Amino acid sequence: MALRACGFIIFRRLPPENIEFLLLQTSYGEHHWTPPKGHVDPGEDDLTTALRETQEEAGLSLDHLSVVQGFLHTLHYEVRGRPKDVLYWLAELRDPCTPIALSQEHGDFRWARLEEACALAGYQDLQDTLRAAHQHLLNKRD
C-alpha cells in the first residue's frame, strides 16, 4: 500500500501585492524543502493529519489560518522504492507576522515568492503544485 502524507501549502500576503509561500528545510536526509506535511496516523483522517503536522512542524493552528476552498493537490512519488501519495491543501496565514515555531524535524524555514519557492522545492511535482496554488489565488481575485 502507498505511504500517505498530508499537509498545507501555507502562504501570506504582504503589501502591496506579494504572495509568499512557507517552506521548511528538513534537518535530516537530503535537507530538502517542503511545506509542512507528514504521515497519516492509523485511523486519522487526511485533513486532521494536515492540521496536526502543520501545528507540530510550524507551530500554526487552524486559528492562525484561513483555508482556501477548492484547492487540493495530490503528488505521487516513490520513497525508497515505495509509492507515496502526498495531499496538500492551501491556507493563508491570517496575520502575516505570526512567528513560525519549528520542531526538531526542520532546521530552517523560508517565506519565499513563487520563483524562489520553486527553486527551493526542486522537485518538479512540488513546483507544479506551488504554481497551481499561485494561479488559484490569482483566479480567485479576478
Ligand SMILES: Nc1nc2c(ncn2[C@@H]2O[C@H](COP(=O)(O)OP(=O)(O)OP(=O)(O)OP(=O)(O)OC[C@H]3O[C@@H](n4cnc5c(=O)[nH]c(N)nc54)[C@H](O)[C@@H]3O)[C@@H](O)[C@H]2O)c(=O)[nH]1
Ligand atoms: N534520520 C533520518 N530520518 C528520516 C529520514 N527520512 C525520514 N526520516 C524521519 O521521518 C520523519 C518525518 O516524518 P513525517 O513528518 O511524518 O513525514 P514526511 O513529512 O512525509 O517526511 P519524510 O521526510 O519522511 O518524507 P518526504 O518529505 O516525502 O521525503 C522523502 C523523500 O522523498 C523525496 N521527496 C520529498 N518531497 C518530494 C516532492 O515534493 N516531490 C518528489 N517527487 N519527491 C519528494 C525526497 O527524495 C526525500 O528524500 C522525520 O522526523 C525523521 O525522523 C532520513 O533520511 N533520515
